[in-house]
Amino acid sequence: MIVKIGRTTFNQDAIKAMGLKDFKVTYKEILKDQDLDKIFKQVVEAKEPKKEAVKGA
Amino acid sequence: MGNCCNGNGVFKNTGVPTSRNKGIDDPYGFIICRMVADDGTPNQILASDTINQAYLDARTNHEDYSKRWFWVQKLKDVADVRAEYSNVSRSDNSTSNTVQGVRTFTGSLTAMSNAYQNKLDSFSCGGDFGIYSLGDCSDLTGSKSADCTALNPVKVNDESWYTLLTKKSDADNGNVMLKFEYDQREKDGNLAVIFQDEMTSGVDVLNETGLIDVKITTNTITATGFVAVLKVDFDKFSDATQIDVVGLLLASFDLYNTTTGLSIVISSVTEAPDGTYTFVIPANAAAILRLRPLASDDNGYWFEELITTP
Numbered sequence: 001m002i003v004k005i006g007r008t009t010f011n012q013d014a015i016k017a018m019g020l021k022d023f024k025v026t027y028k029e030i031l032k033d034q035d036l037d038k039i040f041k042q043v044v045e046a047k048e049p050k051k052e053a054v055k056g057a
Numbered sequence: 058m059g060n061c062c063n064g065n066g067v068f069k070n071t072g073v074p075t076s077r078n079k080g081i082d083d084p085y086g087f088i089i090c091r092m093v094a095d096d097g098t099p100n101q102i103l104a105s106d107t108i109n110q111a112y113l114d115a116r117t118n119h120e121d122y123s124k125r126w127f128w129v130q131k132l133k134d135v136a137d138v139r140a141e142y143s144n145v146s147r148s149d150n151s152t153s154n155t156v157q158g159v160r161t162f163t164g165s166l167t168a169m170s171n172a173y174q175n176k177l178d179s180f181s182c183g184g185d186f187g188i189y190s191l192g193d194c195s196d197l198t199g200s201k202s203a204d205c206t207a208l209n210p211v212k213v214n215d216e217s218w219y220t221l222l223t224k225k226s227d228a229d230n231g232n233v234m235l236k237f238e239y240d241q242r243e244k245d246g247n248l249a250v251i252f253q254d255e256m257t258s259g260v261d262v263l264n265e266t267g268l269i270d271v272k273i274t275t276n277t278i279t280a281t282g283f284v285a286v287l288k289v290d291f292d293k294f295s296d297a298t299q300i301d302v303v304g305l306l307l308a309s310f311d312l313y314n315t316t317t318g319l320s321i322v323i324s325s326v327t328e329a330p331d332g333t334y335t336f337v338i339p340a341n342a343a344a345i346l347r348l349r350p351l352a353s354d355d356n357g358y359w360f361e362e363l364i365t366t367p
Contacts, residue, residue, distance in 0.1 A: 002308055007328045009307035014324035014339070026259050026281070030335050 005039055006031075015043045034044040078250055082192030083137050084164065086130040086263060090116075090210055095123040101207040102189075102199065102251070109257035113265055118352040120311075123184070127332045128267040129177070130191070132164040132235075133159060137190075139245065140172050160239040165223075168230040172292035174220045181218040186212050187240075195253040195261045200243055201223065208249055212240035251322035273348070280366055282337045287360065301332025302358060311351040312336070315363070316344035343367055 001010045008031065015023060024036045031039065090100045098168060106112065114128040141157030166173060180186055187210025190198040199208035219237040225231035253261065272290040275283050287302035305328065312321040324337040346364045350356055 002306070005307065008325055010325045011307060011322060014322060018324065026337055027325075030325075030337070 005042055010043045012043055040055045081198055083135045084132055085193040086191035089180055090187040091123045092187050101209045103207050110260055114355045118355055120352055128265045133167050133252045135164040136160045163236045166233045169233045169290055170231050171222050174222050174233045178221050181215050187213055191262050195263050196253045197262055198248055200247045201249045211243050214240050216237040218274040268359040269357055271358045273360055273362040275364050278366055281340050283335045283364055287332050288300040303331045310354050311349045313346050313347045315347050
């Protein structure tokens, strides 16, 4: 699943596989001045948006 | 070409159904494509094809240019005319038709510069090609295959294809005039039209546009990523005026390792500033990576860049 946060789109599986420690090293400069712990959590915990119920179903 | 009678002497019946095509429009636009792709497959629309938006997008965005559809729209001052048959006079003053007259197209793309002329000129350099004409009722005209199961592009005499630039003046915008002959083996009797109501509801071929070329410069290349700066490649010269390609996401890109023959799953793409994309990828051995747009994304751009990672 692709997760968009700010101007970055993440591959959720790739970030999960990376782990928080490597994530913080990798994105220290790319996402400078941003809360990397928070962003990591948002990415790995993101869920597929629910499809809207079909009217009349 | 001479008159290609098949020699069986059979006349065709002249009854006319109520529901019929009442004429073929002058072209408002074209789809230009190769007659045959590099892999030997003919580029054609099958009678069994469903023409929906996905069908058009797949052809517009095809990574193989020899299978791609190239759209040209908003043709003005069009003249698409076949000359009279050539003939020979007999001793009794009668005439015999010999060779069909050439059909010639002339039209203009208005408010266009030499940048667009440059794009059009490329078609005379790339192998046999043809066009599907787009009528102003959003219909599409091609040439029936011999077995009538497919609609082929109408072949163009590529040696006749040329463009003429008119510079902007007080009287008019800059224009690019296009002129060519259709291949002499194409017969008007073989033309067939796919009308808009034969396509999936909502499809309008007059709304389609060709891909915009993008140029890429890369820097900060490592085993785990790179930075790519994307600019529209059209008519801006100075770095300061070149247009950034903005808004692309991870799903817009296709990254392929040409050394291993495997696709690369991109970990993330960050756009900052506009038009500058920082890619994070899994660590890989030294390789040559190929970056292209992902065809299914339909973002309207074309680029291909080889990136050598350490």
